[in-house]
Amino acid sequence: MPRITPVDYRILLKIFQMFGCIYKRKKGSHHILNYPGAKRAVVIPEYEEVDVEIIKNNMRTVGMTRDQYFELLKQAHWEPTPGGFRFRRELSRTV
Known part of the structure; x- marks a missing residue:
């Protein structure tokens, strides 16, 4: 399984x-x-x-597993690369 790497806040939302x-x-500058x-x-x-520790703490808060995180990350249009994950298309500025 790949490592959890820092990602843009829009993807985490x-x-x-x-x-x-x-x-x-x-x-x-914080979304609740x-x-x-x-x-x-x-x-x-x-x-x-967003730092990996923040991602992990939020995952723990909602009970999200690593497998669920990576599945949702793929659905959010990220794809694995040797150095982590890469966005497949331009980020939407609407949040």
């Missing part, structure tokens, strides 16, 4: 919404999502490369 998170609000049954909110900062 798409992945977590596809998993079932509900977008609640934005405060400053809720997941039914989670004890806390999922917070995604507006970074071009």
Whole structure:
């Protein structure tokens, strides 16, 4: 299985919404999502490369497995490369 690598915040928003998170609000440069049954909110900062630890903590919060993450990452139009993942088409600026 490939390593989890830093990805753009727009892709993470798409992945977590596809998993079932509900977008609640934005405060400053942070997007807040809720997941039914989670004890806390999922917070995604507006970074071009969100750190792996932030991704893993948010995955743990909603109970997402690595397999589920990589499947959703593929559905979000990323493809594996030797150095991690690469976007297959231009990112949409609408979030």
